[in-house]
Amino acid sequence: MKDKTNKWLPWLSSVLIGIIISYALITITDSYSMSKYPDVFLPSTVPSTQVNGISVIESINEFSGDETTSAFYKGARAGITISLILIFVVIPFLFVKGTIQSEKRENPTALWYTGSALMLIIVVMPMIAGASKIHWFQNVDKSSQMSRTHDVMRMELTDVSFIIAEEILEFDDISVLAEFNAENITEIINSEFHYLLVTNPDDSSATITISSDKVNNFTATTIIRPYSDQIFKYQRTY
Amino acid sequence: MKREYKILIGGVFFTGLLFLIPSLMGYIWAGLFLSLFGSVIYLIVLYRYGKKNFINTDSGKVTLIFLALLIVNSLAIFTFDYYRADTQRELLREIRITIDSSIIETEIRAELLEVYRAYLLSNEKGDDVSVIEVATDFFGERLKDDQRFQVKTAELEKELNFVYYTDPGSDSFAIFSTAPLSQSWDDDFENWNGSVGLLQTKTTLTKEGVTHERQN
Numbered sequence: 144m145k146d147k148t149n150k151w152l153p154w155l156s157s158v159l160i161g162i163i164i165s166y167a168l169i170t171i172t173d174s175y176s177m178s179k180y181p182d183v184f185l186p187s188t189v190p191s192t193q194v195n196g197i198s199v200i201e202s203i204n205e206f207s208g209d210e211t212t213s214a215f216y217k218g219a220r221a222g223i224t225i226s227l228i229l230i231f232v233v234i235p236f237l238f239v240k241g242t243i244q245s246e247k248r249e250n251p252t253a254l255w256y257t258g259s260a261l262m263l264i265i266v267v268m269p270m271i272a273g274a275s276k277i278h279w280f281q282n283v284d285k286s287s288q289m290s291r292t293h294d295v296m297r298m299e300l301t302d303v304s305f306i307i308a309e310e311i312l313e314f315d316d317i318s319v320l321a322e323f324n325a326e327n328i329t330e331i332i333n334s335e336f337h338y339l340l341v342t343n344p345d346d347s348s349a350t351i352t353i354s355s356d357k358v359n360n361f362t363a364t365t366i367i368r369p370y371s372d373q374i375f376k377y378q379r380t381y
Numbered sequence: 382m383k384r385e386y387k388i389l390i391g392g393v394f395f396t397g398l399l400f401l402i403p404s405l406m407g408y409i410w411a412g413l414f415l416s417l418f419g420s421v422i423y424l425i426v427l428y429r430y431g432k433k434n435f436i437n438t439d440s441g442k443v444t445l446i447f448l449a450l451l452i453v454n455s456l457a458i459f460t461f462d463y464y465r466a467d468t469q470r471e472l473l474r475e476i477r478i479t480i481d482s483s484i485i486e487t488e489i490r491a492e493l494l495e496v497y498r499a500y501l502l503s504n505e506k507g508d509d510v511s512v513i514e515v516a517t518d519f520f521g522e523r524l525k526d527d528q529r530f531q532v533k534t535a536e537l538e539k540e541l542n543f544v545y546y547t548d549p550g551s552d553s554f555a556i557f558s559t560a561p562l563s564q565s566w567d568d569d570f571e572n573w574n575g576s577v578g579l580l581q582t583k584t585t586l587t588k589e590g591v592t593h594e595r596q597n
Contacts, residue, residue, distance in 0.1 A: 191455075191462035194413050198466035206473045208540065208562045220404050223413075224397050231420030232392035235451070239431040239444060240385060246436040262447050269454040273461060280465055287472055294479045301483065302593075305490055309590045312498050369498065374491060 153251040153259075160260035165268070188268040190226040193219065230265050238262045292358050296336055297379075300353045303330050303338070304365040304375055307349055311369045320344040325351075388430055392423035410463050417455060424448050474564065478580055481560035482595060485541065485582050488532055489556050490593045493586040495519070496554070500588070512588055513547050516554040520545075530556050542574055555585040570597035 168188070187193050197219055241255030306328055311320060325331045325340040339352040352364040366376040399419040404412035428448055432441045493516075500515040517524065523531040530543040542559045557573050563580035572579050581596045 189458055189462075191413060191459040194409055195462045195466045197409060199469055202466075202470040202473045205470075206477050206562070217405070220401065220409070223404070224400055227396050227400050227413075227416050227420070228393050230455070231417070231451070232389065232396050232423060235424055235427055235448060236385075236389050236392070238447065239427055242440050242444065243431065243434045246440065262451075266447060266450045266454060269458040273454075273458050276458075276461060276465070291475075298479070298483060298486075301486055305486075305494060305591065305593070308494060309497065312494075312501055313590075374494060375487075 153256070156251075157256055157259040157263060160256055161263040161267075164260060165264055168264075186222050186226040186229060188226075188230065188265055189272045190223050190230065192272065193223045193226065234258065234261045234265055289358060292355065293361055293363075296353050296355060296358070296361070297363055299330070299334060299336065300351065300363050300365055303328060303334075303353075304351060304367055306330060307340070307351060308367050308369045308374055311347060311349065311367070317347050318344055320347065320349070323349070385430060388423070388426055392420070392427070395419045395423055410466070413459055414463075417452075417459060421452055424452065478560075478563045478565060481541065481563045481580055482582065484537065485558040485560070485584075486593055488534060488537060489543070489558055489582075489584045490591055492533065493554070493556065493584055493591045496586055497591055500586075511549075511552045512586055513549060513552060513554055516547075516586060544573060551587065553585055553587045555583055558582045558584070565597045567597050572597070 237254060237258035238261070239258075241252060241258035245251045245255040310323070310327070311317075314320060320342045321344045323340075323342050325338045331338045331340075336353050336355045339354075341350045343349065346368070347370050348366060348368045350364060350366050352362055354362040360380070363377070363379045366378070368374060368376070396416050396419050400412040400416035402412070403409070403415060428441075428444060431444050435441050435444075496512075496516050496519045499519055500510070500512055503510050503515060520530075524545055525531065528544045528546070530545040532538060532541075532543055540560070540562060542561065544557050546555045546557065547553070548555070558581065559572050559574055559576065560580040561576065564578050565580040568578040570578050570581070572581050579597065582593065583596055584591065584593045
């Protein structure tokens with residue numbers, strides 16, 4: 144029993160040292176992220192997070208057409224290189240060297256405690272990071288699907304609004320507008336969304352609203368006044 | 382120098398350079414995966430060195446488990462992050478296209494609708510005018526000699542390009558709009574301004590009305 148305890152005691156100590164080091168690293172990262180430099184510059188236990196950060200910055204630059212900040216982030220590659228060298232080269236080396244040293248001295252050395260604690264961190268951290276990233280990504284995916292549906296609805300509404308405006312302009316007699324309804328428009332009949340069309344022959348205007356069962360509480364409305372300076376007025380509700 | 386330090390220095394150079402060279406050339410993800418591949422080779426060498434020097438056979442097993450976990454976990458999270466970055470890039474590209482095509486449609490199609498309204502009103506009055514005549518009169522100096530079309534909202538020209546085209550045969554007036562920051566669905570599509578693969582729309586006014594189509 145005592146032998147077994149003696150065997151596991153150094154490993155328990157390593158786990159504790161690992162927890163303390165992890166806590167210190169998180170504190171440093173948190174305080175650093177408050178500074179003016181983004182934490183992609185700081186070595187990390189999961190280097191792909193830093194690479195992803197740079198990728199996102201480059202995508203945003205591409206999105207906005209601004210390439211000026213890309214050069215600034217070239218420096219972040221140094222931080223990633225340090226992370227990779229520490230994780231894949233230095234820490235495994237410390238662990239192997241510490242093990243050899245401990246076996247020779249028949250007792251765990253400081254080098255072994257350092258190496259094994261750091262080794263535990265770099266093996267466990269990607270698992271924790273992976274789990275939280277999967278959870279985060281699922282949420283992002285869900286909200287981007289929702290935004291995509293909103294965009295499709297808005298674009299379809301725009302298209303239908305133009306068609307209605309044209310139809311009203313083509314009426315010889317504006318009183319016909321009272322009988323004009325959504326079933327007159329092919330795009331509405333073929334649509335997967337719901338439309339509500341309200342016409343007002345008094346001021347030659349029409350109001351068209353789009354909604355869907357797929358997205359809760361989201362509707363978009365266009366007020367069409369074909370004879371005014373501002374032909375379309377767009378409104379949306381959540 | 383001891384063999385173990387030679388292995389360490391070799392690992393530092395191998396892993397570092399395999400990341401730095403491709404990443405500075407613009408291939409940051411390729412650099413990350415190459416570096417991981419390089420470090421696998423280093424870790425095999427390190428494991429063999431350790432195994433040769435370990436007294437206890439369990440130490441070899443523990444080291445092997447740790448190194449295998451390190452490689453497998455890293456490969457999994459790198460692949461996941463790569464996929465995530467790619468998805469985010471595509472999402473931003475999609476958002477940019479949605480914004481650009483919405484702006485083009487609401488701006489250009491609305492302008493041509495106003496011309497169509499003017500055309501219908503002129504013909505109601507009995508003036509026998511063509512679509513091209515009404516459009517030329519309506520836009521005036523905004524139709525440049527080099528075929529460039531000047532939009533009502535001048536700021537849009539910083540991020541979008543417009544040209545007009547008239548066809549007297551079919552009495553049509555068309556505006557082609559291109560978005561230089563929106564790489565669209567067909568990468569080989571040839572845009573009117575010589576660029577390739579950009580979002581392009583064609584908004585056409587005829588006596589039948591206004592049509593709007595996304596060409597790429």
